[in-house]
Amino acid sequence: MDYATAKRINQLLTTVYGDIVRVEELALRQSQFKDISIKEVHAVDVISMYEHKTTSQVARELRITPGTLTTMVNHLVRKDYVQRIRSDDDRRFVRLGLTRRGRLIYRAHESFHRKMVESFAKDMDDEQLQIIEKALLNLEAFLEFADPTPKK
Amino acid sequence: MDYATAKRINQLLTTVYGDIVRVEELALRQSQFKDISIKEVHAVDVISMYEHKTTSQVARELRITPGTLTTMVNHLVRKDYVQRIRSDDDRRFVRLGLTRRGRLIYRAHESFHRKMVESFAKDMDDEQLQIIEKALLNLEAFLEFADPTPKK
DNA sequence: TCAAATAGTTCCAACATCAAAATAATAGCA
DNA sequence: TGCTATTATTTTGATGTTGGAACTATTTGA
Numbered sequence: 001m002d003y004a005t006a007k008r009i010n011q012l013l014t015t016v017y018g019d020i021v022r023v024e025e026l027a028l029r030q031s032q033f034k035d036i037s038i039k040e041v042h043a044v045d046v047i048s049m050y051e052h053k054t055t056s057q058v059a060r061e062l063r064i065t066p067g068t069l070t071t072m073v074n075h076l077v078r079k080d081y082v083q084r085i086r087s088d089d090d091r092r093f094v095r096l097g098l099t100r101r102g103r104l105i106y107r108a109h110e111s112f113h114r115k116m117v118e119s120f121a122k123d124m125d126d127e128q129l130q131i132i133e134k135a136l137l138n139l140e141a142f143l144e145f146a147d148p149t150p151k152k
Numbered sequence: 153m154d155y156a157t158a159k160r161i162n163q164l165l166t167t168v169y170g171d172i173v174r175v176e177e178l179a180l181r182q183s184q185f186k187d188i189s190i191k192e193v194h195a196v197d198v199i200s201m202y203e204h205k206t207t208s209q210v211a212r213e214l215r216i217t218p219g220t221l222t223t224m225v226n227h228l229v230r231k232d233y234v235q236r237i238r239s240d241d242d243r244r245f246v247r248l249g250l251t252r253r254g255r256l257i258y259r260a261h262e263s264f265h266r267k268m269v270e271s272f273a274k275d276m277d278d279e280q281l282q283i284i285e286k287a288l289l290n291l292e293a294f295l296e297f298a299d300p301t302p303k304k
Numbered sequence: 305t306c307a308a309a310t311a312g313t314t315c316c317a318a319c320a321t322c323a324a325a326a327t328a329a330t331a332g333c334a
Numbered sequence: 335t336g337c338t339a340t341t342a343t344t345t346t347g348a349t350g351t352t353g354g355a356a357c358t359a360t361t362t363g364a
Contacts, residue, residue, distance in 0.1 A: 001273055005281060010269045012288040017169035018215065019295040026299050039320085055343060063170065068321055070344055092329045092342045117162045119294035120287050121153055128283050129157060135272050135284050136164040142271035143171040147178050191351085207312060220352055222313055244311045244360045 020116070027112065033105050035079050041109050043072055044081055044102055052085060052095040081105060172268070179264065185257050187231050193261050195224055196233055196254055204237060204247040233257060 024038045036044075046061045047053065053061075059069040073096065076082035081102035087093035098106055121129055176190045188196075198213045199205065205213075211221040225248065228234035233254035239245035250258060273281055 001270060001281065005285070006266060006269045006273075009273065009281075009285055009288065010265050012285070012292065013269070013272070014265070016288065016291055016295070019292065019299075022215070022301075023295050023298040056341095063174070064320090065322055066343065067323080067345080071320080074344095090330070090342090094343065113162050113166070114158060116291065116294060117158045117165070118153060120165070120291040121158075121161065122290050124153075124283070124287070129153065129161075131276070131280050131283050132287050133157070133161055133164070135276070136161065136168065138274050139168055139268065139272040140164065140171065142268060143168070143175050146175040147171075149174075189350095208310095216351095217353055218312060219314080219354075223351085226313095242311090242361070246312065 024109075024112065031108070033108070036076075036081065036105065040072065040076055040081070041105060043069070043076065044098065044106055045109055047082060047096045047098060047102070049098060049103060049106060052097050054087075054093045054095055058096055076102075176261075176264065183260070185260070188228075188233065188257060192224065192228055192233070193257060195221070195228065196250060196258055197261055199234060199248045199250060199254070201250060201255060201258060204249050206239075206245045206247055210248055228254075 021038055024041070028034065028036060028038065028041070043058070043062060046058050055069055055073070056066055059066045062069065064072075073082055073084065077084060080099050083097050083099055083102075085095040085097050087095055121132065124132070173190055176193070180186065180188060180190065180193070195210070195214060198210050207221055207225070208218055211218045214221065216224075225234055225236065229236060232251050235249050235251055235254075237247040237249055239247055273284065276284070
């Protein structure tokens with residue numbers, strides 16, 4: 001790969017994420033969900049609709065400590081996005097679920113991402129999509145090699 | 153695009169950035185540059201080698217406030233990565249430059265990114281590279297449309 | 305000449321985060 | 335059964351990041 005191309009792709013890769021976050025934050029401010037941050041939405045996304053994962057599970061997926069998640073969940077409960085559900089079989093566990101409002105934001109966020117990916121792959125056929133997925137998998141493998149810490 | 157593919161690509165797009173940051177942070181801890189965070193390295197990257205941009209310019213590119221950059225630069229000066237250069241023509245401006253140590257970390261970071269992009273585009277020919285670049289540009293255009301705030 | 309504008313810095317409050325200690329519940333074993 | 339160790343979560347205290355407002359230094363222009 002020539003130097004200029006590497007530079008351009010690197011530039012795109014490194015700026016795109018910040019742009020996504022900024023656009024999502026902006027969209028939230030303009031929506032009916034003004035009281036929630038993008039980080040909190042990502043927590044809602046991981047908590048998700050049906051699984052009722054435990055606090056530790058969710059913390060691990062978000063790569064934050066359980067203590068940090070506890071305070072985050074406190075906020076999300078106060079703002080009526082998340083509910084705590086004590087496990088009946090083992091009362092040490094706290095399982096997390098979404099409220100009606102939580103499910104609303106979950107779906108709004110999901111829909112934004114769907115649109116985003118569609119714009120990303122605009123006008124591309126299956127073969128081209130496969131190339132893109134391959135590139136992203138290459139990148140993941142490279143990172144995985146550099147830090148083999150398991151993700152879940 | 154079918155639902156499953158959209159889901160997979162979305163998943164990859166959203167996790168990859170966090171993984172990059174984590175791997176870079178890890179690499180720093182294991183290198184000779186243990187006293188610098190990845191955010192600070194990104195500041196070094198924007199300050200860059202030869203331009204001597206002003207504080208406001210750098211702050212705008214990093215999308216942080218000038219006040220925040222001032223404290224960041226204080227740290228980077230104390231740790232001998234960055235130097236302040238008063239403009240002689242207009243003494244209100246502070247221009248930022250890298251020290252020898254700053255240039256070292258700049259090049260190390262650049263080299264990491266070069267390797268990363270190469271892994272990303274492993275085994276791909278020019279045509280395939282073009283598809284990838286196109287996809288990233290599509291995504292940028294989508295985001296640009298959602299938030300037309302200029303980047304520089 | 306001096307008021308307005310511009311660039312940067314200082315200061316403070318809000319927030320996120322982690323590590324360690326504390327609390328609550330369960331499991332395992334004598 | 336009755337402890338003791340283990341596990342899951344929460345609380346607490348300390349630290350670092352950030353933005354915004356007030357402030358300082360300098361330049362511009364009427």
